[in-house]
Amino acid sequence: MGQVLRIGLIGCGTVGQGVVRLIRSEGDAIEAKTGLRLELARVADTNLAAPGLVGVPEDRITADANDLFADPSIDVIVELVGGTTVAREFVLKALQSGKDVVTANKALLARYSREIYAAARASGRCIGFEASCGGGIPLILPLRSGLVANRIHAIYGILNGTCNYILTEMSAKGKSYAEALAEAQAAGYAELDPGTDVQGHDTAHKLAVLASMAFCCDVDLDRVHVEGIEHLDACDLQAGRELGYVCKLLGIADQTDAGLSLRVHPSFVRADHPLAGTNGSFNAVSIYGNWVGHTLFYGRGAGSRPTASAVVADLVDVGVGNAARTFERFRTLNDRTPPPTYAPIEALRTRYYVRIMAVDQPGVMARITRVFGDRDIGLRAVTQHENEDGEPSAVVPVVVLTHETTEGQMRAALEVISRLEVVRARPVMIRLVQEHEEYAEPGVNPS
Ligand code: HSE
Secondary structure: OOEEEEEEEEOOOHHHHHHHHHHHHHHHHHHHHHOEEEEEEEEEOOOOHHHHHOOOOHHHEEOOOHHHHOOOOOOEEEEOOOOOOHHHHHHHHHHHOOOEEEEOOHHHHHHHHHHHHHHHHHHOOOEEOHHHOOOOOOOHHHHHOOOOOOOEEEEEEEOOHHHHHHHHHHHHHOOOHHHHHHHHHHOOOOOOOOHHHHOOHHHHHHHHHHHHHHHOOOOOHHHOEEOOOOOOOHHHHHHHHHOOEEEEEEEEEEEEOOEEEEEEEEEEEEOOOOOOOOOOOEEEEEEEEOOOEEEEEEEEOOOHHHHHHHHHHHHHHHHOOHHHHHHHHOOOOHHHOOOOOEOOHHHOEEEEEEEEEEEOOOOHHHHHHHHHHHOOOOEEEEEEOOOOOOOOOOEEEEEEEEOOEEHHHHHHHHHHHHHOOOEOOOOEEEEEOOOOOOOOEOOEOOO
């Protein structure tokens, strides 16, 4: 008989059930390929009925995760509880009891990876976290292995399946925000609290994990600028489409002259942008390296089967010893890397879409455009839709696309515009994100 990896699974929800099913149906094929037998020793869930739904025998189910830590025959704990409270406690206990850990928990790693990696080293164990970013898409392994020869310049990612599903349904099918969110939840894409998805925090967690590895630095989650999709208005998605743009929630980590820029925000990308065709629950992540250039990773970023695929990949990585070797040797994880220099959001240089609700009367357009001009913000397109019923002084949307400017200048201009008495609501601003220059290196002129 070949080698056996005895697994303790904590949390048998959407992803946990996927892991159980995958091991049952693919275990033999995985053993044939790798010589490693995956054996599900014990499953813990406070809902004792959940593991039974996917055929786990009763004598292997417990409500108490401590039973798993106390079982010396278990080699590795898979943590799929989510959140940062009991999950943190479980991961630390698993490591202290001499077990390796595989987790899909990006919120935990984004906040506590320094502590968790240090605890793993103190116990001589390792952590696998492929499933934490991009669901089934391999991203952690490429950063650790296939791209290791590169200095990474930038990451642009659609990293939340729920948000991408909602934006796709709203803009392509005209569904309401609430309807699209309910569908994403029913399909098992959303976090327990969907606020984490739609407010952009889940994307920020994944961005922090990826950026830490890619740029070999200890990212502070609180330094990621985060804006979600919950306040987006369908009329802006529609206006963007008419101008040739699609709206995506992007997580961006970009090495700039001002430092590492980390941001999550709704973004208009042109229809020919590499990320524009990523629809539904799919994720896509562009990683730019100084030798490889642009690489693009695409796949299902959420859901039971894809995420289980990544969890089991980590189990094999742990079982055959790859995870332990690189974890022990590399100096790429937060507990062994310095903090980066952060670029302030005000230093960001980009183009903007702005919608201003203004009174339709003589001189209004001139007043608005003057505010931009006074701050050296060039306008590339200005559109005012006709006030169809012809009422005098009706309020109409004025849509402006700017040339590149700084966020600081744009914020100052919008502050002034929102105080004009002819403007009736806070202007809406969505950043226009262009394709990253393939070999752009801060401070170096390409030769
Ligand atoms: N809630 C996440 C998403 C699940 O929608 O992408 C995967 O992390």
